[in-house]
Amino acid sequence: MENLIALLVAAPLVGAALLLCGGKRLDRTGHWIGSLLAVASFAVAVVLFADMLGKGAEHRALHQHLFSWIPVGGFRADIAFQLDQLSMTFVLLITGVGSLIHIYSIGYMEHDERRRRFFGYLNLFLAAMLLLVLADNYLLLYVGWEGVGLASYLLIGFWQHKPSAATAAKKAFLVNRVGDMGLSIAIMLMFTTFGTFAFGPVFAAAGDASEGRLTAIGLVLLLAACGKSAQVPLQSWLGDAMEGPTPVSALIHAATMVTAGVYLITRSGAIFNLAPDAQTAVVVVGAVTLLFGAIVGCAKDDIKKALAGSTMSQIGYMVLAAGLGPIGYAFAIMHLVTHGFFKAGLFLGAGSVMHGMNDEVDMRRYGGLRRYMPVTFVTFGLGYLAIIGFPGLSGFFSKDKIIEAAFARGGTEGWILGGAALLGAAITAFYMTRVMLMTFFGEKRWDPEEFHPHESPKVMTVPMIVLAVGSVFAGGLFSVGDAFVRWLEPVTSFAHGHSPVSAGVVTAATMVVLAIGVGIAWLMYGRKEVPATAPRGSLLTRAARRDLLQDDFNHVVLVRGGEHLTRTLVYLDHSLVDGAVNGTAAAMGGLSSRLRQLQTGFVRSYAVQMLGGAAVLVAATLLMRGV
């Protein structure tokens, strides 16, 4: 069975190589090849999953060692895979949602002349993401980590002829690189501390390292997670990343890649559990981001950017849960999976709307679309109900558990975190209701002459339906007898939190804030007509539209500052460093032209010099003698 693991990665990798190097002759079949290989990978994953279920909980982890990768002195990195319950969960999510989105893209990208290349990049992404979750050591994880960054770069910038897309792609890669710096420092720290960076030995030895070291490792891992998962302060790239084609936003920037940070933290649980300070930093980042993303999501009129804010916020929930330690890991992953379903579904729905609306993204120019796109409306609506945590749907189960766990942290911290999570739930309900109302309800705010909204083809709607089914039932299924928690327990361990408020009260409170959020949204956008041009709005709204001024800060401090720095350095390099060299050369030249003046050409002056020289020589000889 172990030998199948490499096949998971190999299938999409072969696809990427074929499609990217295959040239034009694959233009007509490329998308089928790409989708087929994604589905093949999913099939392998299902086989491995079935096999895993047949074994006892403690014997489920599989290990495959391919070859020794970098052996230098005490430094050994291997190409080796590890498939345990946590990886399995991710593999199923990645290949499952990935396959659906491949199929959806066949329709969505139908008219793009570079469709073959698009599928090549998607396959490359799948391979890198699978590598990330299957690696058995941090360095190989790092390969996948940067690999998904590359795929994300290529896909955000897929429509490169648009300068905005190219800039967004570059920004995403750069911000991610800052995070990657954290990951590489973490690996270096692990190497100097433990002499290895393979998961098993590091986690086994973590207890022997000093807490200061572990905290340092935890903090740099958090930096890495912030970059990949768009957490404050490295969140600024996610909104711009919506420049990419919508299936990309659904797969990479909602369901899978951006959750890699949560995977990293959960995987490194053994380190974080021993470093409470690092854990505190994690929960703070999570709590801040969940509010930050939610607030940004409220103000955006671009449907994809509103969803991006929501993604950020939901990942904030996951990071918060992962920071809580064993009482939260399982719920973080559970929310991650359910979020994968409903957020991918929502994005695909948004893509379907855009597909029917000539790629218009401004929600103020939608309205009343439910009559024209019934399937999209129903699937999007189910996703909506799931994300706000409507009782019985997926989001309800996973988010509720996270809020409970936040309270269970105990003390003042518990109240603050729980409160933040509750507030986040209210805002989530508000902005999602706003998206729903502005898009599908109300009067049409578009010109019927110009737009002809229509339902998308089957190849697009079927994946949406599948994801909607997942959004409805996944959470409930996972919660039957705590199935999901027990499935993950051997890897992440699990502890029951002791909440100061009972579970029932938390659920009730969640329901109340949910109702409030939906109600306010209905008052603002359902009852009243939505203006087609955005009103000026309050100070907070305007700030939120600009991503709470974080971009402006980056621009002024980093971009401008960096530009000035490089310009100064270029000038200094020319004038100071090179100037010193050229100055030396010029000084030599000047000196020699001065000395040249001594050569007058007059024989008699030469004769004087000779005589003088002779006299000096004689005098010197005599003086030397005298001494």
Added chain:
Amino acid sequence: MSFPLLTATAVVPAIGAIATAAVPAAKRTAAKWLALLFSLATLSLAAVIAVRFDPGAKGPFQLTESHAWIQDFGVRYDLGVDGIAVALIALTALLIPFVILAGWHDADPSPSSQLRSSRGGPNEGAEPNRPYSWRPTQGFFALILAVEAMVVLSFEATDVFLFYIFFEAMLIPMYFLIGGFGDRAGGRGEQQAAAQRSYAAVKFLLYNLVGGLIMLAAVIGLYAVTAHQLGAGTFSLPQIVQARASGALTLGTGTERLLFLGFFFAFAVKAPLWPLHTWLPNAMGEATSPVAVLITAVVDKVGTFAMLRFCLQLFPEASSWATPVILVLSLISIVYGALLAVGQRDIKRLIAYASISHFGFIILGIFAMTSQGQGGATLYMVNHGISTAALMLVAGFLISRRGSRLIADYGGVQKVAPVLAGTFLVGGLATLSLPGLAPFISEFLVLVGTFSRYPVIGIIATLGIVLAALYVLVLYQRTMTGPVATEVRAMPDLKVRELVVVAPLIALLLFLGVYPKPLTDLVNPAVQHTLSVVDKKDPKPTVRVDAVPGGGRHGGTAQTQDVEAAK
């Protein structure tokens, strides 16, 4: 006596240089094929060296050859290779055929005689009225082969004096290559271009000559010391290392430091290390891109190689003494080179500054004095050679199409020439050390090696990976993406010859990124030997882990070896 393989590897390109230069003026194409043939013959000899070399064997040098040369001064014709030298000889022999192929048309005589007469350089006065009376094409390829011969010999020499001769002599063909054959990026007057070219060539020559002369003083000093203490003066590296180890030769602290500085200065100019770097952007900017590859990927490697082979092994104590300063300088190189690369407007100068940043990494790795650092630095030399060659040669193809080196003159190339853009991106990604490509491994090893001894320097050097992403992606964005610029609308995609140049380099980058073991196996024993001469050991991890081979799932028992004070 066995076949003198090492000599043959250097002699073949030398004969090739003479043969190519002797081809009659009219038969330019024949000269090109001849040069290519000789470079391929050298490559196969280098392959034989790599096969015959046994990494596990005892003794520092293998395939040795030794002949008396100038007996009065103890100068010997001593050749020998260790793993590092084998890797670099292989790199050199591998890159030269690509350089020749990429420069296939770079030295074709231009139809306008005005251009020819302003070309400057060695042939300026030669009969201006008869077109094609001089033979630039033959000269170009002959000079490239001559450089190859000298570089190979300086990798092989184990006699300090012999090394010095070829270290200096390679300046002469390089001077003519830079000054005589500029790229044909129009936009400037030919006259002005020729002036800038000769400025760059003279700067290159003077810089390196100054370094070389200081080194010559140190070489003589070394001879004097050995003559004084050993009775008979010697330049033999193994002999000196052995004499120092056995105590027969003791250098005073001051003497050793001075000699070390003399050697190091020359290598730091060649490498180049901040603040001795300013010749490189000029030289790489003005030269044709194959020559730029020759400079940065091949010739400069002699500098870093010589630091490992001569500076560290001849003067271990002085090397330790100078380490802090050198580490700081290389750190400055890394950050400074990257920042300046961001600020460049000229594609080739940008790549030159990127190279300065990468050389900073190499020197950092060498002087971190850990097996990861030095192993990484050696791999870095090889990988940087390949990745820069890929990026620079594609950049050269791009520049020759548009006739401009300015980044601002491009835009949207991706749309009209996707293969060119794709290969350029892969070259760029290799330059920014993307995992999965070869340079990542070397860069990470250097960082780990540095970090394990000097954490703060390691962390600051890590900044380099962010800055590398910045300059590569900015370059890619400005040239390849966005709306298609008017002038590039009719730009053709890569031709077969160009693809033949780039594709193997990219394949190699991928292969060595996934499976670098052949290279690490080659290099590791040599690095261990160097470290044992310098008398340094890798720092021990603070927590000892009995790692399961292959990084098994659940490691064995863990025992604490608490080096740092327990919390």
Added chain:
Amino acid sequence: MNPVYYLYLAALLFTIGAAGVLIRRNAIVVFMCIELMLNACNLAFVTFSRMHGNLDGQIIAFFTMVVAAAEVVVGLAIIVSIFRTRHSASVDDASLMKL
């Protein structure tokens, strides 16, 4: 007679010659002054030879004469050819060999 007087004479002759080289412009006169200096040296050599009872000084005096003769041959030829082209024998006029 005290041989030292010969030395004084030699010094005097040398000084006269040197002054002539430095002061006079006419190439022929400069030339004759050089001859004077050479001969002053010869005188000194011979005197020293006498004083130390050693023949080396006299041998060197012969060498000097040979050199002086060769010099006259080459020098006069140069002066004559300069005079032919420039119609002047002034050494200051021939100051073209400068950078």
